[in-house]
Amino acid sequence: MRWSKAFIPTLREDPAEAETISHKLLLRAGMIRKLASGIYNFLPLGLKALRKIENVVRTEMNKAGAQEVLMPIVQPAELWQETGRWDAYGKELLRFKDRKDHDFCLGPTHEEVITDMVRRDVKSYKDLPLILYQIATKFRDEIRPRFGIMRAREFIMKDAYSFDADWEGLDNSYNLMYETYVSIFTKCGLRFKAVEAHTGAIGGDVSHEFMVLAETGEDVLAFCEKCGYASNVELTPAISGEKYPSEPEKPLEKVYTPGVKTAQEVADFLGLPVSKITKTLIYILDEKEAVAVCIRGDHEVNEVKLEKLFPEKSIRMAREDEIKRIVGASPGFIGPKGLKLKIVVDKALEGYPNFVIGANEDEYHYINANMGRDFIPDIVVDIRKACPGDLCPKCGTPLSFIRGIEVGHIFKLGTKYSLPMKAMFLDKDGKMKPFIMGCYGIGVSRILAATIEQNHDENGIIFPWQIAPYQIGVVYLKDKIKEEAEKIYQQLSKNWDVILDDRDERPGVKFKDLDLVGIPLQIILGKTFEKTGEVEVKIRKTEERKHMKPDELEEFVKEFENKA
RNA sequence: CGGGGCGUAGCGCAGCCUGGGAGCGCACCUGCCUUGGGAGCAGGGGGUCGGAGGUUCAAAUCCUCUCGCCCCGACCA
Numbered sequence: 001m002r003w004s005k006a007f008i009p010t011l012r013e014d015p016a017e018a019e020t021i022s023h024k025l026l027l028r029a030g031m032i033r034k035l036a037s038g039i040y041n042f043l044p045l046g047l048k049a050l051r052k053i054e055n056v057v058r059t060e061m062n063k064a065g066a067q068e069v070l071m072p073i074v075q076p077a078e079l080w081q082e083t084g085r086w087d088a089y090g091k092e093l094l095r096f097k098d099r100k101d102h103d104f105c106l107g108p109t110h111e112e113v114i115t116d117m118v119r120r121d122v123k124s125y126k127d128l129p130l131i132l133y134q135i136a137t138k139f140r141d142e143i144r145p146r147f148g149i150m151r152a153r154e155f156i157m158k159d160a161y162s163f164d165a166d167w168e169g170l171d172n173s174y175n176l177m178y179e180t181y182v183s184i185f186t187k188c189g190l191r192f193k194a195v196e197a198h199t200g201a202i203g204g205d206v207s208h209e210f211m212v213l214a215e216t217g218e219d220v221l222a223f224c225e226k227c228g229y230a231s232n233v234e235l236t237p238a239i240s241g242e243k244y245p246s247e248p249e250k251p252l253e254k255v256y257t258p259g260v261k262t263a264q265e266v267a268d269f270l271g272l273p274v275s276k277i278t279k280t281l282i283y284i285l286d287e288k289e290a291v292a293v294c295i296r297g298d299h300e301v302n303e304v305k306l307e308k309l310f311p312e313k314s315i316r317m318a319r320e321d322e323i324k325r326i327v328g329a330s331p332g333f334i335g336p337k338g339l340k341l342k343i344v345v346d347k348a349l350e351g352y353p354n355f356v357i358g359a360n361e362d363e364y365h366y367i368n369a370n371m372g373r374d375f376i377p378d379i380v381v382d383i384r385k386a387c388p389g390d391l392c393p394k395c396g397t398p399l400s401f402i403r404g405i406e407v408g409h410i411f412k413l414g415t416k417y418s419l420p421m422k423a424m425f426l427d428k429d430g431k432m433k434p435f436i437m438g439c440y441g442i443g444v445s446r447i448l449a450a451t452i453e454q455n456h457d458e459n460g461i462i463f464p465w466q467i468a469p470y471q472i473g474v475v476y477l478k479d480k481i482k483e484e485a486e487k488i489y490q491q492l493s494k495n496w497d498v499i500l501d502d503r504d505e506r507p508g509v510k511f512k513d514l515d516l517v518g519i520p521l522q523i524i525l526g527k528t529f530e531k532t533g534e535v536e537v538k539i540r541k542t543e544e545r546k547h548m549k550p551d552e553l554e555e556f557v558k559e560f561e562n563k564a
Numbered sequence: 565c566g567g568g569g570c571g572u573a574g575c576g577c578a579g580c581c582u583g584g585g586a587g588c589g590c591a592c593c594u595g596c597c598u599u600g601g602g603a604g605c606a607g608g609g610g611g612u613c614g615g616a617g618g619u620u621c622a623a624a625u626c627c628u629c630u631c632g633c634c635c636c637g638a639c640c641a
Contacts, residue, residue, distance in 0.1 A: 012590060012602060013576050017634060037633065143565090146635090261641055279640060293640095300640055317639060331641035358641085385640095459601095477600060508601040515601090526600055536600095 001470070003501040003513075008045050010513050020216055022452035023148030025461050029517040031448075031469075038145025038153030045517060046448070048469035048497075050156065053447050054135050056187045056466060057158045064180040066131040066160055071113045073137055077103030079112040083420045094141045106139035111417045111439060114161045118435065119423035125165045128425065128435075129173055133160030135444060147216075149445045150405070150453075156445040162438040165427060167414075170436045174206070174412055177440045181210050181408050188447060189464025189564070191454060193404065195221050196231035198304050199411055206412040210442075211404025212450040219406055222399045224392035233401070234304040236386035237393045240348050247353040250368040257365045261332025263297030266356060266365060274298045277356045278349065278369075280334040282318040282326060282341070285310055290318060290326050294336045294357075294377070295346040299384040306383060309344065327360055334358040335366060336375040345377035346384045405450040406443070413437040452518075455541075461518025462541050465564035470499040472557065473519040477507045477526035485525050488535070488550050492523075496557065515540065521560065523553065 009030040017034065018024040026032045031046030042050060058068065077095070080086035086093075086105075094106045107113065114132060122130065135158045145153050162173035178194070185192045190212050197209035209232055211221055223230035260269045267274040277297030282290055283306065291310075293301055306315055323331050327339065335357030336343050349355070354368040357375075371377060390399050417423070418434035427433045448467075455462045465471060472492055476485035482502070489500040499519065501510045507526070514522050522538040529535055534547040537556065548556060 009574085009591095010602095011575060015575070016570085016577090019635080034633090143638090144635095263640075281640065295640080297640090303639065317641090320641085323641085334641070506599055506601090506603065508599090508603080511601045513602085524600080528600095 001497075001499045003499055004503045006045075006499065007043060008513075008517065009043070010516055018148060020147045020150065020453070021456055022150060022216075022449040025452050025456060025516070026148055026449065029461055031517075032149060034148075038142055038151070040149055040152060040154070045469045049448055049463070049467055050445060052467040052469065053188060053444050054156075054158075057135065057184055057442060057444065060180050060184045060187065061133050061158070061160065064131070064176055066133045066180075069114075069117070069132050069134050070136060071107070071110050071117070071134055073107050073139065074104050075107045075110075075113055077105065079116055079421075080105060083112055083417055085112070092140045092142065094139055108138055108140040109439075109441075110134070110136075110159055111161065111413070111437075112421070115417045115421045115423045115435075115437070118161075118163055119418075119421060122163065122425060122435075124425055125427045128163055128165045129169050130163045131160055131173060131177075132163075133158060133440075148449060150449040151218075152445065155443065158442040158444055160440040162440070163435040164438075165425070165433070165436065167436055170412055170414070170438055174410065174438050177410050177438065178208065181410065181440070181442070184442065185210055185212075185407065187466055188451065189455075189466055190407075190447070190451060192407070193221060193223065193230055193402075195223070195404075196235055197409065198232060198234045205414070208410050209406050210408030210410075212407050212447075212454055213402055214405050214450065214453040215403055216453050217403035217405040219404050221402050221404050222386050222390075223402065224395060224397050225400055226397040227392060227395040229392050229394040233385050234302065236390075236399070238299075238302070238346075238348070238382050238384050238386040239391045239393055239396075241389050241391045241398055242348075244351050244353065249370045249373060250354050252369055252374050253367050254359055255365055255367055256363060257333075258363045261330075266332075267297060270356065270365075270367065272356065272367075276354075278335070280336055280339075280358055282323050282334065284316050284318050284322065285313045287314065289342075290322075291342045291344055292334070292336060292339050293344045293346075293383060294349065295384050296348050296352075296355075299346065299348060299387065301383060302385040305381075306344075309379070309381060309383065329358070329360045330362050332358065333360065333362050333364060335360055335369070336377065337366060337369065338375070342378045343375065344383055345371065345380045347380055347382045348384065350380055405446070405453065407447050407450050408440075408442045410440045411438060413439055455518075459512070460516035463518040463520055465520050465561060468497070468518065468520050470497045470517075470519050471561075472496055472498040472521045472523060473501060473514045474498060474523045475501045475507075475510050475514065475525065477510075477524070478530070481525050481529055484529070484550065488523060488525075488553060491550075492553065492557065495554075496561075520564075521557065 011028045014024045015027045018027055030043055033041045035041050077086055138157045139154050142153050145151055164170045164173055192210055192212045194208050194210050197207045199207045220233045222233050222236040260266045263274050263277040263279050266277045274297040278294055279297055281293045284290055327334055349371055357366050357369045359366050392399050415434045423435050424432040452461050474485050474489045489498055492498045520540050524536040537546045
């Protein structure tokens with residue numbers, strides 16, 4: 001491609017709408033433009049990068065024996081009603097009616113459609129296992145889209161579904177996909193980690209997330225450097241590494257704590273560490289029952305654990321007015337003593353002597369509270385998020401924590417969809433059985449954003465070789481040497497994606513643009529070329545500059561590619 | 565859904581409080597000049613000031629409504 005002919009509208013300044021690095025750079029590099037909130041156009045350069053990612057995904061999926069299909073984005077309500085998700089899915093499912101007044105939705109995921117596809121035509125165990133996938137547009141009407149294509153409403157996803165005759169088969173398919181994902185993300189040049197994960201709206205019991213490690217990630221991962229254990233903190237058992245000193249129980253004392261509400265404020269007011277404060281949160285179950293959850297002030301409630309404690313029930317925090325009505329005191333002054341609610345106490349309070357609790361009376365707390373003496377919990381369980389200082393549930397080593405961007409998620413679904421949709425096959429023993437399913441997603445457009453979050457510097461994007469829209473950029477700085485640049489461009493284009501900056505621009509502009517869009521190798525013909533006949537090769541990532549004769553380039557690029 | 569902010573040229577913004585010429589920088593076009601890190605000079609094109617209604621002799625500016633976008637919150641009391 002010649003830059004003079006290319007539609008690559010780069011921007012000198014950061015657009016005001018962008019907050020995160022990847023969002024700013026995608027806009028500035030002329031790869032995407034917003035059409036509406038959470039809905040983006042992909043310009044040529046952005047699409048090219050996307051295609052590169054798709055290509056890696058497709059190649060590896062095919063290698064694993066999966067077969068590509070394409071399913072519609074518009075889906076009939078009937079299928080969603082079969083699994084009950086028409087009602088269960090909530091507002092993220094964008095629904096509408098056609099001219100005949102029939103209900104449809106835009107597909108946020110395709111379990112129903114694929115299950116329907118397979119149940120119509122797969123009748124025998126002989127056709128199993130079967131793994132089908134597509135790379136397609138999804139629509140989820142996110143509550144708050146943000147960070148550009150990182151959390152968009154319309155986005156590109158690779159979703160795969162496996163069908164097996166039994167659970168062993170599912171294990172095989174699942175492991176196969178796990179390995180395939182490892183090679184996909186490795187080939188994309190990403191630093192990532194696979195973690196045990198929460199299954200959420202898709203369902204099933206086992207799942208793993210693939211997380212690209214980046215400061216700006218929305219998820220937190222806990223992992224063990226020693227044994228390799230890793231999980232999303234939503235799931236990590238909280239095992240305290242702290243040993244509480246045995247300390248005689250002091251008498252309970254009510255203290256006046258005017259205007260201090262948060263645990264930190266209470267701690268500061270009383271001159272105690274935050275860990276000595278407890279906070280009591282009120283949750284509403286199924287819109288009728290209230291429960292109190294009591295944890296240390298320096299800990300956080302893990303609502304996924306709460307959900308598991310009360311399966312099948314909807315859970316939300318109580319509003320301030322509800323708390324006043326139920327407890328008779330304001331948030332910030334709630335405590336377990338004398339509360340006429342079910343009281344869930346976090347395990348970290350077991351054996352913890354002399355802590356502070358709210359008095360259930362505005363402006364007052366109790367100090368020197370002791371569990372068992374001053375209040376009796378209904379349940380003592382692990383209900384908090386794991387945090388630094390906690391121990392690995394597998395080997396007891398202190399855990400490490402890191403932020404990540406979820407780019408892949410694989411699930412063992414079992415019969416969650418096949419059973420309600422009556423997707424059955426005839427097994428060896430002559431019996432009808434439901435398919436044992438798995439599903440496997442990769443956020444293709446999100447990988448593009450995640451790649452940039454992980455690979456950039458102050459000058460712009462630094463694309464990994466495998467997914468760079470252009471791998472090589474050729475620049476000449478004087479018209480006199482245009483011919484030579486042209487020759488190099490022609491030559492290298494036979495094997496690689498090359499862009500020739502033939503614009504009538506000053507050198508600075510060309511260099512800035514090349515850096516901004518993140519082309520891994522820059523071949524520069526300027527002063528030195530005129531003098532010595534050697535071109536300069538700049539490696540974007542390391543900023544190394546090498547000089548060589550034009551006929552050495554091909555060999556150099558091959559080597560560079562092999563190391564990438 | 566709650567709170568906050570913002571909509572003025574392609575992008576970034578000023579002007580609004582205190583009503584009366586629609587501006588600045590970048591980008592774009594023409595010419596000269598320049599050519600190793602987003603040059604300089606001169607000239608030029610481009611706007612229903614998000615939309616509707618109202619107040620006024622007069623509205624980007626004041627009032628009402630509306631649409632869109634961004635941020636925070638909706639989970640730590």
